[in-house]
Amino acid sequence: MDSILYFLFWAGLIFIMMRFGCGAHIMGHGKPGATRDDPGASAADVRWSAPETDIDPVCGKTVQTRNSKSAVHDGHVHYFCSRECRERFEAAPDSYLGVAVGTIPKMSGQAHG
Incomplete structure (x- = not known):
């Protein structure tokens, strides 16, 4: 029983970190479609694309x-x-x-x- 609680605790902690913390961009919870003109966009949200x-x-x-x-x-x-x-x-x-x-x-x- 203790091992199941131990597993659930770590699974819940990892889920919360991935959902709200450092891994949010991996799970798709970042700011999709942010542009350079968006005042709320950070430098990490802007993507550069090469001309054709x-x-x-x-x-x-x-x-x-x-x-x-x-x-x-x-x-x-x-x-x-x-x-x-x-x-x-x-x-x-x-x-x-x-x-x-x-x-x-x-x-x-x-x-x-």
């Missing part, structure tokens, strides 16, 4: 972000068409980000896709 396409800052190609390589620089995510473009960007990111919009830097005869 972006421009490779190295070669200027339009890339599908779902299948592309990515790198983060100064808090911004940049997407690349190839590993080579990402490596060139990571070696000198400021040289590619300082380029005026609408101009494409010259590549050294390297073809990739």
Whole structure:
């Protein structure tokens, strides 16, 4: 009888913790659908989603972000068409980000896709 009460006590405590405490988000009791514009939303409630396409800052190609390589620089995510473009960007990111919009830097005869 004591072992059943012991089990029920711990099961009840775990249930209460999962329902109201640290595990509430696992059981789906968080704030679903919170947005950045919601004044009651905390930073943990906001989810970032990538755009469908972006421009490779190295070669200027339009890339599908779902299948592309990515790198983060100064808090911004940049997407690349190839590993080579990402490596060139990571070696000198400021040289590619300082380029005026609408101009494409010259590549050294390297073809990739």
